[in-house]
Amino acid sequence: MAAVLVHIDLDGARPHASSLQALAAGRAVASSWGATLYAAVIVHDPARRTSESVVPGVAAFRLPGEVRVIEAVRTTLARGGADKIVVAKTPVPIEPLWSTLGPAWQAILDRLRARMVVFGADAPSAPELGPRTAALLGARLLLRAHAVPGDHVELRDRDGGHVGAGDSGATVALIGSAPRLAPHSDDDIDVMVLAPAGAADPRIELVGSAPAALVHTTGAVIAIGDDAAGDPEIARAAAQLAAALGASVVGSADAATAGAVASGAVLPPGAALAPALCVTIGVPPVDLAGATSVVQIAAAGGTGGDATLNGPIAPNIAELARALEGR
Amino acid sequence: MTAALRVALWLGGAPPRCAIRWLDGALAAAARFPGATAVAAGPATWLDLAADRAARAGLPSVGVVTDLALDYLGWAQIMAAAARRLGATTILVDEASRPERFAEVCAIAELCEAAQLTHVVAIAPEAGAIHASRASGPTLQTVRITGPAVLGLRIAGSPVDEPATPSPAMRRSDLASLGLDPAVLGHRVVPPRAGAEPRRTVERVADHLADFLALRAPVTEREARTGKETRAKGSRSVKGARGPKGE
Numbered sequence: 142m143a144a145v146l147v148h149i150d151l152d153g154a155r156p157h158a159s160s161l162q163a164l165a166a167g168r169a170v171a172s173s174w175g176a177t178l179y180a181a182v183i184v185h186d187p188a189r190r191t192s193e194s195v196v197p198g199v200a201a202f203r204l205p206g207e208v209r210v211i212e213a214v215r216t217t218l219a220r221g222g223a224d225k226i227v228v229a230k231t232p233v234p235i236e237p238l239w240s241t242l243g244p245a246w247q248a249i250l251d252r253l254r255a256r257m258v259v260f261g262a263d264a265p266s267a268p269e270l271g272p273r274t275a276a277l278l279g280a281r282l283l284l285r286a287h288a289v290p291g292d293h294v295e296l297r298d299r300d301g302g303h304v305g306a307g308d309s310g311a312t313v314a315l316i317g318s319a320p321r322l323a324p325h326s327d328d329d330i331d332v333m334v335l336a337p338a339g340a341a342d343p344r345i346e347l348v349g350s351a352p353a354a355l356v357h358t359t360g361a362v363i364a365i366g367d368d369a370a371g372d373p374e375i376a377r378a379a380a381q382l383a384a385a386l387g388a389s390v391v392g393s394a395d396a397a398t399a400g401a402v403a404s405g406a407v408l409p410p411g412a413a414l415a416p417a418l419c420v421t422i423g424v425p426p427v428d429l430a431g432a433t434s435v436v437q438i439a440a441a442g443g444t445g446g447d448a449t450l451n452g453p454i455a456p457n458i459a460e461l462a463r464a465l466e467g468r
Numbered sequence: 469m470t471a472a473l474r475v476a477l478w479l480g481g482a483p484p485r486c487a488i489r490w491l492d493g494a495l496a497a498a499a500r501f502p503g504a505t506a507v508a509a510g511p512a513t514w515l516d517l518a519a520d521r522a523a524r525a526g527l528p529s530v531g532v533v534t535d536l537a538l539d540y541l542g543w544a545q546i547m548a549a550a551a552r553r554l555g556a557t558t559i560l561v562d563e564a565s566r567p568e569r570f571a572e573v574c575a576i577a578e579l580c581e582a583a584q585l586t587h588v589v590a591i592a593p594e595a596g597a598i599h600a601s602r603a604s605g606p607t608l609q610t611v612r613i614t615g616p617a618v619l620g621l622r623i624a625g626s627p628v629d630e631p632a633t634p635s636p637a638m639r640r641s642d643l644a645s646l647g648l649d650p651a652v653l654g655h656r657v658v659p660p661r662a663g664a665e666p667r668r669t670v671e672r673v674a675d676h677l678a679d680f681l682a683l684r685a686p687v688t689e690r691e692a693r694t695g696k697e698t699r700a701k702g703s704r705s706v707k708g709a710r711g712p713k714g715e
Contacts, residue, residue, distance in 0.1 A: 239574070284567075317679035317681070361680050386677065
């Protein structure tokens with residue numbers, strides 16, 4: 142039977158929200174295609190060291206709840222629809238880098254030989270693990286895909302790429318959104334624990350980390366122009382939309398003075414951003430050529446981007462926010 | 469010591485989607501490595517632009533002429549072959565000019581058996597190594613890189629006022645000269661896709677934005693947390709009629 146494999150990033154001791162979206166999409170595909178849905182987690186096992194005499198290869202056994210982290214995520218993943226859970230232990234502290242996670246992830250891939258591998262598009266490890274996995278498998282790659290219901294569920298991405306039950310070959314998909322699915326109550330599912338050999342790639346050495354500046358964001362932003370920021374109703378609606386999207390509102394110092402932008406979200410004129418999504422309101426003083434997707438609201442003569450909304454600004458934004466909150 | 473690094477910059481198989489600011493930023497970053505070479509592939513008009521911008525940044529350039537429209541792995545095969553021909557062990561990639569290009573970073577790394585680092589926002593050569601800053605969600609990681617590596621750059625150049633001018637200063641080659649068979653590479657061709665019209669209604673814009681809601685926990689998680697077992701309107705059981713437990 143074919144396998145659908147979902148990579149689960151952890152956010153503390155819980156599965157990352159984006160990974161749970163990927164799990165929901167994987168569930169829809171697996172149920173439609175008659176496949177087994179595996180959810181795979183890589184956990185740091187500080188008890189293991191690279192010099193430790195771990196038997197190379199794989200030690201697989203049924204062992205729910207052996208590790209506290211495993212127990213913490215097991216129920217959530219079971220309720221999310223996983224048929225089986227795979228946990229790979231690594232002696233390396235978890236960082237969202239191929240150099241850190243690659244050896245353990247490859248062991249999972251080698252073990253399961255999945256037909257489809259799924260990541261949450263906004264999960265921390267997805268940019269590093271997703272495309273590398275696709276290249277390893279020689280697979281087609283879907284970016285920010287979603288499940289399309291039908292007789293046989295398909296995955297489609299915004300560029301027109303798609304995969305269905307009848308397509309041959311492997312597929313790797315980074316999931317942007319998933320269907321609404323009710324929780325499953327079967328908590329009694331197998332947990333397979335792997336202890337693969339292999340340490341971090343010494344060619345990439347993590348020296349340190351710090352909070353990223355807003356200009357480096359890779360997520361979603363709402364960029365508001367000065368004219369729009371001066372209208373309190375628009376500013377309120379922008380904040381509502383930002384909350385619905387999990388985005389930050391950015392703008393100029395004048396927009397901050399008007400109260401539409403927090404003091405830490407002020408950008409210098411002409412600042413270049415490369416977020417996954419930028420919603421512009423009015424004409425913000427930022428360069429968005431690097432944005433993956435641009436949605437323009439009340440842009441003077443705005444006809445470009447993926448979407449353009451003209452008409453009453455604040456009501457349109459508020460309606461957008463309400464529509465997203467309901468999803 | 470930085471001369472020990474043999475650097476090539478992959479500009480991709482198509483021109484920037486919107487503006488050349490990120491292309492210029494990648495070229496400026498590569499120009500900090502002595503002997504670096506810019507590589508582009510694709511149609512002649514794109515190669516002319518790439519040659520012009522590379523020349524302005526003071527970099528020699530190589531163009532691989534092809535009309536194939538390839539996927540991430542197809543372009544990666546071309547760059548990997550070009551890097552081998554140039555003897556480059558460090559490959560920089562202009563990742564920001566087109567959103568789909570970050571995948572080529574990983575594919576080139578896989579083909580070259582190199583380390584990889586995506587989403588690099590700052591880079592500095594230092595004593596045979598490279599220091600890089602990488603954006604990872606709300607975190608900025610500082611990384612030291614030694615040995616063969618492929619780095620995806622998201623570094624913006626200055627705003628460009630002057631128009632691009634065609635320049636002949638580019639060494640041109642073809643797929644065969646890199647040891648690549650166009651017929652074999654043709655298996656990675658992606659079908660032409662019609663450009664989507666911008667969405668113009670609230671409902672359609674909301675549909676588009678919904679693909680960026682992945683940072684929010686899905687309904688199953690929220691319901692589980694509150695203990696609600698009732699199904700959301702229009703929702704289905706997570707395990708449908710088919711599948712290993714639904715048979």
